[in-house]
Amino acid sequence: MKLFIKFDINTICTLYLKEKLEEQNLNFSTLGFGEIELEDNLSIEALDKLKNNLEPFGFEVVENQKSVLVQKIKDAIIELVYTDDNNNYKSSAYLADKLNHSYGYLSNVFSEVTYSSIENFIIIQKIERAKQLMIVNEMSLTEIAFLLNYSSVAHLSTQFKNTTGITPSAFLRIIKKRRENLK
C-alpha cells in the first residue's frame, strides 16, 4: 500500500525545535519561523551543546546576521508563494514592507549569501509549488497558472521548462513512472 502525505514542514520543524529546546531546559520564545529568543545568554559550551544537539536533525544555529536576514527573506517568500490570496502583490514591495529593509539591500544580501537572486528563488519556490499542486492536488496547468498568478499557461509552462529543464508534462510523466517503478 502506498500513501501520499501532504505535510507542512514549518509546523513539523517548529514542533521538533521546541521539543529539543525543552530537552535542554532553556527558556525561550519563538518569534517566527526559524527565529528563537532565548531569555538567558548562553555560555559557549551550552551553545555548542545546543548546536550539536540540533545538528543531527538538520537544524543549524545561524550566527551570521546576514544569514538570519536571508532566512527571513526565504520565509517571507515561502509564505508569499504558499498564500493563495491571489492579490497581485509585487514581491519586492512585499518583502521590503515585511522585513523593513529596502528591496535593493535585501537583494544584495540575498545574492551575497546564496549566490542566487531573490527573483530566482521566488521562481524556484513557485515552480516547486506548481509541482506539488500537479502531483498532490492533481490540478491542471490552467488551474495552477491561475492560482500562482501566471499571465498564461504558456508562461507557467515556459518558466517551468526554464527552471527545471523539462516540460511540465514530462515532469508529471516521470513522477508517475517512478511511482509505478516503486510498485
Added chain:
Amino acid sequence: MKWIPKFNSSNYLRVIFIIAIFILLFLSSIAYKHNRDLNESSKLLMHTYEINIELERLISAIKDAETGQRGYMITRNHRFLTPYLFSRDKVNTSFIALKKLTADNPEQKKNLEKIYKLIIQRYISFENCLKYSAPETYDKRKLDNHMFGGRILMENIRFKVDEMNDIEKTFLNKSLKKYDQEISLGPILSISLFLVALIFIFLAYRKISRDLERLKIYNKKLLISSGLMAESEAIGKFSTWQWDLDTDKIDYSDNQFRLLGFLPNSFVPNKDSFINFVHPEDKDIIAASIEGIINNKELPFTYYKIILPNNEIRHFKSTGKLLVDQNGSNILLGINFDITDEHLLNIKLQERNNELEKSNKELASFNHVASHDLQEPLRKIQTFISRISEADKAVLSDSAKEYIIKVETSAKRMRVLIDDLLLFSRTNTTKKEFVKSNLNELLENAKSELAVIIDEKKGNLKVTAKLPKLEVIPYQIEQLFINLIGNSLKYSKPQTAPQITINCEEVLSNEYPEIMEQPFKKFYKITFTDNGMGFDPQFKDNIFVLFQRLHSKTDYPGTGIGLAICKKIVENHKGHIIADSEPGKGSVFTVFLPE
C-alpha cells in the same frame, strides 16, 4: 418443387416394388381361388350328373322289372322274369350309389328314402300282380287293382326322381351362378390391378434409368475432378491420405507415393509405414503427432523432414481433419505439402534478413560512432578552445587569433551537423512508444523550447483551432513542431515580425490524393502557415530530402536535416507532410496525421 439431385431414390423404388409385389400376390391369390372354384363347380356338376344317371338307372331298372313282369304275365315264359329278378340287384346297387352321392344333402336323402319306400311298395305290387296273375291264384279284379296301383306308384317314383333331379339341378345352377358371379368380378379387377402394377414397375424403371443417367454424369464429373485433383497434387506438390481410424486402413493418393519417391500403389501403407520415411531428427515429432491423431483425432500443422529412398531430404508440412461420414466411421483426411522449395527460399530470405539486420546494425552503430563518439573529441576541442583565456589570446599573433576563431566556427558548425545527424538517426532507431498525447501540450512544449528565438524575432504564433489528442510518439511530435516552427522563424523575412498560424481540421483521406493510399480513413490536417520568405514551389519535394538546402550556409546556417527529420517523424506516424509556398509571401507546411 425441385427434385433434389441426390441418389436417395432407393426409398422411392422400394415403395414401388413393394406395391407391385402386393398387387401381384393379390392377383395370384385371386387366380388360385378362381381355379379352385372352377374345380369345385365341375365336381358339383359331375355329382349332379352322377345322381341324375344313377336315378335314371334306378328308373330303368324298375322299368326293366316292369317290362319283364308284363312279358311273363303275357307269355308265362320264365325267361321274361330274368330282368325282373336282376332288377332288384340293380336297384340295390343304384340305391347304394345314390345313398353315397346324397350323403351330404339331407333333403335329397329324405327324397331318396321316400323313393326307396315307393320302390319297395312297387315291388310288393309286382309280387301281388304276379300272384294274382298266376293261373292258380288268378283274380282279375285284384290284378287290375294292383296293376293300376303299380302304375300310380311308378308315376310317383318318376315324380320323385324328377323332383330329386330338379333339386340337384337347382343346387347346381345356384352354385354355378355363385361361382359365375365371383369369377366375373375377377377379370376387370385383376386386369386393372395388373395394369397398375405394370405402371408402377414402369415408373420404377424410368426412375432407375434416370438415376443411372445422372449417375453417369456425376461419375464423369467425379472422374474429371479426381483427375484434376491428382494433377493439382502433382503441380502443387501436395498429397492427400485417408486414415480410417476404425479399421486402421490407410489410403495414399498417387502423389503421396510419388512425394515419398515411389510409384503409385507400389506398397500398401499402414500407420507405421510413413514413419520410416521421416528424418531421424523428426521421428519423435511424427510419432507424437500419430499419437495425437489416435488420441485427439486431429492433426495440427506439423513441420518435419523426410528422407527419400535416394537419400534426398525433403521438407514436409502436414495437417489433417477428421471427417465423420453418414455411417459414423471416423476418417482422418490428411494433406502433406512438400515445402522444400519454400523452405530453402525461406532460409535464403532469412539469410538476407540477417544480412540486412547486420548491415542495419552496422549503419546504426556507424551513426552512433559518427554522431555520438565524434561528439566527444569535438566537445573537447571546443572546451579547450573556450579555455583559452583573453589573457592567453593577448599574447598570440593576429593570425593565430584569427585561426582560433576559424577553428571555433568550424567546430561549432560540426557540432550542429553532428547534433542534427544524431537527431535524425534517433527518429529511426529509438523505441517507438506510442502514447495518447494531447498535441496542444506538445505544441506548448515546442513553443517553450523556442521561446528565446520567438522573443528574439518578436514572432507571433497563433493557433486557430485546437489540436487533437492522438496516439503518437510524444518526443517526435514535439520535435516536429519545433522543427516546423523553427524553420518558419529561421526563414522569416528580414524586418518583418514572423507570423505563424497553426490550424487543424479533420479530413477524409479520399479528399487528398497524397494520403489516399493510406489504410486510414480519417486524418488530422495540421497546417503551419507563415509570412516568411517562402521558396520556389519547384523545390517543394526536395526540401524534405536529407542534406538538401535551398540557401547558402553563410546566409542561413543549417544542415539540411531539419525537414528531413520532419518527414521521417511524420512517416513514423503513418502520416504525410507536404510543403507549398509562394516566394516572398510565405510557406505552408501541411502535416496529415491519421486518427
Added chain:
Amino acid sequence: MQKNALHILLADDDEDDRLFFKDAFEEVKVQTKVEFVFDGLQLMEHLMNPDTKLPDILFLDLNMPKKTGKECLIEIKKTEHLKNLIIAIYSTSSSDEDIEDTFIEGANIYIKKPSDFNALKKIINEVITLNWHYHTSGLNRDNFLLSLK
C-alpha cells in the same frame, strides 16, 4: 553559506572531463571538495565502503567501462543507505528519452556535458544553488528534477 565544504563526487572515465570538472569547481564561489572515481565498479566499491563519507552530490557519467552509469544509478537507488543521494547524470547524450529514462530511474539532475568551459561553470553553479535550495528551504526532494543541456 555552507558550514563545511560541499562534497562532490564525479564518476567519469574520461581524463579530460575530470580535468574540466575539477577546474570548473575551483572557479566556483562555493567551497567544495571534489573527488573522482574512474568507472562504475570503483564507484560502487567506494559508495559501499562504510568508511566513505557520502557526497552531497554525485555526478555520474553514463558511458563508463565495466559498469555503466545507468547500472550504477539503478543499484544506488536499490541500496537503502544510498537511495537518498542527490545524483546528477553527466553525459554526452542529450536525447529526451535518455533524460527521461534516468529521471525515472531516480536521477535528480541531468547535465549534458557542455562544449564550453564557461557553460560548464554556469551549470555547476546552477546545480549547486538549486541543490542548496532543496537542502535549506524544505523542498520536496522527490520533485527535484533538473535538466541542463
